[in-house]
Amino acid sequence: MAFARSAQIAPLQVLSDQITLLHRSADSPCEMSVMVAEVPPGGGVPPHSHAREEEGYFVLAGTLELTIGAETRVLAPGDFGHVPPQTVHGYANNGPVPVRFLAWTVGGPIDRFFEAMSRDVHEMPRDAGIMAELTSRFGIAMEGWPA
Numbered sequence: 596m597a598f599a600r601s602a603q604i605a606p607l608q609v610l611s612d613q614i615t616l617l618h619r620s621a622d623s624p625c626e627m628s629v630m631v632a633e634v635p636p637g638g639g640v641p642p643h644s645h646a647r648e649e650e651g652y653f654v655l656a657g658t659l660e661l662t663i664g665a666e667t668r669v670l671a672p673g674d675f676g677h678v679p680p681q682t683v684h685g686y687a688n689n690g691p692v693p694v695r696f697l698a699w700t701v702g703g704p705i706d707r708f709f710e711a712m713s714r715d716v717h718e719m720p721r722d723a724g725i726m727a728e729l730t731s732r733f734g735i736a737m738e739g740w741p742a
Contacts, residue, residue: 611638
């Protein structure tokens with residue numbers, strides 16, 4: 596059992612996004628992590644897949660363009676999207692205001708990936724090599740990147 600007060604948790608900066616980790620995979624028998632993400636206008640994550648994790652996205656504020664496989668939907672507050680493991684997905688904030696969403700991942704240590712990204716990747720494309728090593732280590736395949 597765990598409780599979290601998001602106002603007392605320092606967010607991580609992961610490229611364009613601010614991630615507040617509410618629950619860590621190491622504290623869950625099924626490796627569930629839970630976070631609140633804030634994505635500024637123009638921000639997002641390119642298409643990628645996870646070897647083990649499945650993810651859920653629940654929009655709290657703003658609108659999130661979520662692509663899962665070949666389908667793209669614009670999610671508004673109260674909308675939800677589910678991504679099975681090994682499914683290519685990505686998201687973007689194409690709106691004029693920040694997007695906030697609750698995300699949870701089950702089946703792997705995605706929270707440790709976000710911590711490593713926040714610590715080691717600060718400027719692209721300069722840090723692309725470091726990011727490639729981290730995505731490989733954590734079982735994340737970036738669509739269109741060399742294997």
